[in-house]
Amino acid sequence: MNNNNLPPLDHLQKSLNVVRQLRYSSTASALLMLVGLAVVAGSFYYSITKIEPLERQLAQKQAEVVKIEQEIKEKQKSLEQLEKEIKIKTKFVGVVSTSIGVPADAASTVAFERRGKMTIEYFLKNVDQARVLSAIQDLGFKVKPVPPIGITSTNAIWFGSRVDIEDVKLVAYALIHAGVSIREIKPFLKSEGRERVIQIGGLPRAADKPPLTIEQIKEIKQFTR
Numbered sequence: 001m002n003n004n005n006l007p008p009l010d011h012l013q014k015s016l017n018v019v020r021q022l023r024y025s026s027t028a029s030a031l032l033m034l035v036g037l038a039v040v041a042g043s044f045y046y047s048i049t050k051i052e053p054l055e056r057q058l059a060q061k062q063a064e065v066v067k068i069e070q071e072i073k074e075k076q077k078s079l080e081q082l083e084k085e086i087k088i089k090t091k092f093v094g095v096v097s098t099s100i101g102v103p104a105d106a107a108s109t110v111a112f113e114r115r116g117k118m119t120i121e122y123f124l125k126n127v128d129q130a131r132v133l134s135a136i137q138d139l140g141f142k143v144k145p146v147p148p149i150g151i152t153s154t155n156a157i158w159f160g161s162r163v164d165i166e167d168v169k170l171v172a173y174a175l176i177h178a179g180v181s182i183r184e185i186k187p188f189l190k191s192e193g194r195e196r197v198i199q200i201g202g203l204p205r206a207a208d209k210p211p212l213t214i215e216q217i218k219e220i221k222q223f224t225r
Helices: 008-100 109-116 129-137 165-177 214-219
Strands: 119-122 142-145 156-159 184-187 197-201
Touching: 109 165, 119 129, 129 142, 129 165, 156 165, 165 197, 165 214
Parallel strands: 119 142, 119 197, 156 184
Antiparallel strands: 156 197
């Protein structure tokens, strides 16, 4: 029996059923579309609120890593330069120690740090200034040039109350090693403000004195005025 032979009431009922099925399908499709839109909207919101900030943080961290790596390279370069300088200074003091019997600990890092707190003021006249400055700088002292006074050749060393006597002797050894005739070594008359200073200059009344030898300086226990 085909639909055309159905009674009118049955035919109407069947048409209503078809309409209900279409309505149900449309509603389900609409719901699925809404769910899809919600998923898309949720993903977009998550991207904006979560992923993008994370990406910015990641980019920031990567930039910080690059900066730190650059700083490490710079520190390594500085360390290599420092190690090179220490080797040069240690070699110099080692040569002096071997030739004139300076204690081996004069080449230690502690000794270099101690001498680094001292300042040498120099009044150099009639000497090979480059050679003398190289000698005292290689010992680790800070150096400060001072305009020379008078015409007396460099022949004396003065020092402050906080200067270790062995450091004074080491300066004298280095100067003698560089060809300077040291004829007198004495503490400052007044040491205030110059407690950690060593001065190198010319003393007129010492010009006629015989030069001090390394052996004589080594035997001196205390320098007096």
